[in-house]
Amino acid sequence: MEFKISRAFIEQIEHLIQENKAHELEVLLQDIHFADIAEIMNDLQDEQAIYIFNLLDSEKTAEILLELDEEVREVILRSLSAKEIAEELDELDTDDAADIIAELPQKKKAEVISELEDVEHAKDIVDLLRYDENTAGGIMAKELVKVNENWNVLTCVKEMRLQAENVTRVHSIYVVDDEDRLKGRLSLKDLLTTSTKTQISEVFIKKVDYVKVDTKDVEVARIMQKYDLEAIPVIDELGRLVGRITIDDIVDIIKEEADKDYQLAAGISQDVEADDSILELTKARLPWLVLALFGGFISVRVLGIFEPAMENHPTLFLFTPLIAAMGGNVGVQSSAIIVQGLANNTITGSIINRLIKEFSLSLMNGAFLSGILILVCHFVFGFDYSIGITVSIALLSVIIFASLIGTFIPIILDKYGVDPALATGPFITTSNDIMGILIYFTIAKAILGF
Template identity: 65%
Template sequence: MQFQLSDELIDKIRYLIEERKDEEILLHLEEVHHADIAEILTELDVEEATYIVKLLNSEQTAEALMELEEDRRERILEGLSPKEIADELNEMDTDDAADIISELSLELQQDVISEITDEQHADDIVELLRYDENSAGGLMAKELVKVSENWSVTGCMTEMRKQAENVTRVHSIYVVDDKNKLKGRLSLKDLLTASSDANISDIYIPSVDYVNVHTEGEEVARIMQKYDLEAIPVVDEMGRLVGRITIDDIVDFIKEEAEKDYQMAAGISEDVEADDSIWRLTRARLPWLILGLFGGLGAVYVMKGFEEALANYVELFFFTPLIAAMAGNVGVQSSAIIVQGLANDNLRGSLFNRLLKEIGLTLINGVVLGILVVIFGFIVGQPQIVSFTIALALITVIIIAALIGTFVPIILDKQGIDPAIATGPFITTSNDIFGIFIFFYLAKTILGF
């Protein structure tokens, strides 16, 4: 039966915690999946959640902790001793354990690592902490199954059983030489059907996709998506096998990157959660709001330079928000498509061809919208010359806004700046100013004021 989180269950657990009825709590949560335990921990107060983590065995709670939001997990860990945190880490894969360790203060990191009973596990965690968290080295886990090309099939099976005890899921079997350099991969079918006295060197597959420890996470995700990989081995600068990245790790990475880009597109400058402090939320939002304010003031200054136009053709004033809005909308649409293409690495072809395509596309859209403006002007009895002026300005503004939205992300990407920044207030604000200026400049030229 599927788990259902309810207010009744949360109230029941809270009551049991308050009454210190530990045996009943254990009975309620005995068969609960770690993801469901994470949901329960999220609904409880931090003190109550910490009580549950201390009560349940680490095998149950280790994975549940990884399902929690980072801020929530940090607050729970603050209520645990270094020994209790180490007990949780002992049950985790090295990549997850390294993620948690990295969230702790340097002093607490040392205390926790010293409490880890498995020395090899502790060494592996320390090694992973050396790499950037968004690189292949920072994403990989040390747990994997590898065999030597010089082993016999019989000896290989014996060694694989030993290694598999520490691996949650065996996606692939990797083949290395005597210096631990990656040579290829081993098919389980070939292994099972081979003669017991055959050597691994005779049956392994030399073709294998891999990444370097310094490969960026986005590139790892692209490779795994392109070749439909469930796992990919990671090698160091000398080609030695040092770890593997599994599909669940890369999905988590993609989710975090998507959330970051979404916030950036909305004008939020750093990764924040709804439960963060007012100061942190303000710090994340205010910079772009200030940019928007200056952009608005710039638009006001542009309009002030065309006071004569507003005096002679009041209709232009009422169409100003329309021009600004269409410029911003078209710019965001264009930049969103380009940013998506850059992220998926499917943005190919020359810039000139893309320029022609974007001009053609926006010209069609602009003409359709311009015709609608002319029809609207005819219905409301607006002078035709004014309607055609607004329509022409709208077409011109849309084309320029689309070009800005297309090429700004490409330029930012070439300069090593996250192009997602171009899909938010940056594009909207710049297009507002350009759009209003072009609108009034064309109106002045055509209407002659």
């Protein structure tokens, strides 16, 4: 059952820290999962979080470091010496250790690496640090189990036992040649049911999914999601097996991408959180608000062009918010579906076919909504049929236009390497507002004349 952190529990911990009752606090936290302890520490003051961290053993605190908020982790790391940080990293897999070292100042990075006791562990961490953090090389771990295709089953089992001591969880057994080039994978069932004298080359499975060190992390996530993989091997430019990526790392990537796309869709241009400073939040939110403001100026200018309509048909202006809102809503709906499809790699076929499909859909939706609008205008508001028909035709036109734009823009952005999530935010809403008003009054002028 999930452990629930209550305000009363936090206050109990704060009281024990204040009274310096270290033993009682240690007993209280003994059976609590490290992720829950990290959540507790995120809610405490810096000094209190440091107190708890220093109280626990390094096997647990190393895992806690990974789960802490960045700001709290930074505070903890600042309070530790290079040797103490190295002791924490010795308990972690290479990918996690590399992530923490990457957050340190340049001078302290070198000090921490020099303090690592396990030389091979240190070499692996340094090797990982040379890769871009958004690639397979940047998120892979060096810990894995690999066997040589020239070994027999007996030798293979002996070697696997030695290698498995350094691997937290064995997802797959990879087969390599004498040059460490990835050849395939080994089924545990085949290993257990085959004679000990049988050569591995006779029983291993040659088909194996893999990624290269420079493959983008989001592409790795897509491949693992598509083929339901718990882990995937990583090879270098020469085809040599250099690491593996596990599902826990991919879950983090998916969450980060989802958060980023959500913020872009909301008109936030940087990766920020609610607890960030006012300055950081302002820098992230202000640019799109400025864009929306200038979009509003353009809308006002467009309305000014059709000022004569106010004198002859003032009723038309009552429907301006409705037209603008429907254009924005339809555009966001269309772009959201396309962005989701692009993210999941489910968008197939040509742009023309996609636009034809969207046109048909928007025509059906627009016709239905326009019919409702005519009836409401006449029977509820008592407007003249000419007004109802004008507004309804304009609504249908705006819905079709917004739907096509909401489909076309994300596809084009994606084609040219720009995050298509940009098209679901204020950009698409503002542009559809402007064009919606322009289309509305253009149609009204054509039908009613003014």
